Amino acid sequence: MSTKTGTGDAYLLYHSIGQYPGKHADMLAGLTDFTDAWAAPNGDQWADVLPKRQQFIDLWAELIGAPQGTVTTTESVTTGLMAVIGALPEGTLRGKKVLVAEDGFPSL
Structure with a gap:
């Protein structure tokens, strides 16, 4: 991976932004x-x-091998995690701790 800009080399940042040939176009x-x-x-x-959004979701599900209809999008990791936690049956987490990595998303 390269840290130089304009080299055409691929790079990944912690938030998954990457470069590839033809990205600008x-x-x-x-x-x-x-x-x-x-x-x-x-x-x-x-x-x-909306159909383009659904196409993205369907392609992502196919890429990760998820069954159709089991993947969606969310605005952020925090929103997604809170939706999952909020959907758990009442009492599931009562008296328990949810651990998040110290270097994870600060909003969690």
């Missing part, structure tokens, strides 16, 4: 498509973007 095309749909004066914005 891919992002420009994706953001242009989104802007065209979102700014259109036709009221079809959600009908355009």
Whole structure:
């Protein structure tokens, strides 16, 4: 992995941002498509973007081998973890501790 910018080498940051050949063009095309749909004066914005969100979820589920319908998205690790904890049956965690790594997300 490289720490130099502009080398074209791949890199990963702790929040999973990475580089690959053609990333700039891919992002420009994706953001242009989104802007065209979102700014259109036709009221079809959600009908355009929600299927794309579902396509992303389905592709992610396939990649990690998760059964269809068992994966979703969340705005943050904190929100996701709280949703899981909140969905547990009452009393599941009563009197217990939930441990989180010290170097994990600070909002947890």
